Amino acid sequence: MPAKNNLSPVLKKVDLMIAEINHLRSAGPHFRIVHRFRMPGSDCLPGEEIFACLFLNRGCEYQLRISLAQRIIFDYCAKHSRLAQSARQIELGIRADDFYKLHANNANGQAVLTRKIPRSSIKVHVKRLHRALGLVFREAGVNIDPRHVLIVQDTAGNEVGFRLRGTFDWTHIDLNARDCQPLWGGRERSNFGTSRSAE
Secondary structure (H helix, E strand, O other): OHHHHHHHHHHHHHHHHHHHHHHHHHHOOEEEEEEEEEOOOOOOOOOOEEEEEEEEEOOEEEEOOOOHHHHHHHHHHHHOOOOOEOHHHHHHHHHHOHHHHOOOHHHOOOOOOOOOOOHHHHHHHHHHHHHHHHHHHHHHOOOOOHHHOEEEEEOOOOOEEEEEOOEEEEEEEEOOOOOOOOOOOOOEOOOOOEEEEEO
16 A cells, blocks of 8 residues: 555656647647737737747747748638648738738837738748747657648648647737747746637
8 A cells, every 4th residue: 555655646647648648649739829019908900910939838838939921820820720721722811811911010000010921932931830840849848740730731633731730829918018028938937818719
């Protein structure tokens, strides 16, 4: 009986690790997308900036080191994560959405900080996102293949579909908040409120 009691904490940790692995396999990794320059009282409206994309693991946040164009693609694919889309569909979806057309317009009301993302560049951005995901998973110490998160799917035709697999939530920072500093440190705990989520 005493030997079993001595092993109890170890068995609990092993059970927890198995549960975490099973959750990652079934639901995919969890990401937080931070929008800043929100007008107080609003939620996810044109004029906000996609400030950062973070991988969450065991209470820590790990920032994906990605460019503005890649943050836009990641945000768009997270919002539409249930369905695979072709490069052309992603291009058209981003072009048609006022959120991306007026990206970061709230910062000064004049210049818009956005990128035109032609379909010919989507495959290049996907490769770079795979690399960034691989780096952040390695930093977090988890064994996840980035190609199983940002999935490239063959179709019956000559196109391929792209789908982001995981769970997502969005955090918003008001335009007048002081907490608008870069999050490059990794392993940061968030002090922002989560406003909505998608699976």
